[in-house]
Each structure stands twice: as structure tokens, then as C-alpha cells.
Amino acid sequence: MEPKQHRCETCRLRALAEKKPQSLLARIWRWHTGWYPGWKSYQRLLAEAAKRPAA
DSSP: OOOOOOGGGGOHHHHHHHHSTTSHHHHHHHHHHHHOHHHHHHHHHHHHHHHSOOO
């Protein structure tokens, strides 16, 4: 069974902010990531995945 995909991976706001990093939307995205607990858990998940050896 494949692990559940985190919502941050498919977030439209994130995709648009990455496409145009100098836009107002990107500024809102960066502000959003400063307090959104889901983003912090996503970052922890990525860090744990990087530490795990590839199977």
C-alpha cells in the first residue's frame, strides 16, 4: 500500500507561487507557510523521507 499523499504536494497555491516567485501570490504563500501547521508537518515528512534509505 502506497503512503497517503500530503495535500501540500498538490496545492494549487504552491504551484502558482513556484511558477512566479516574485508575485503577490508567492508572497502570500510564503506568509502562509510561516504559520500553517500542515506545511510544518509536510517539511518534517520530507526530512524523514530523505533520511530513510531507498528501498
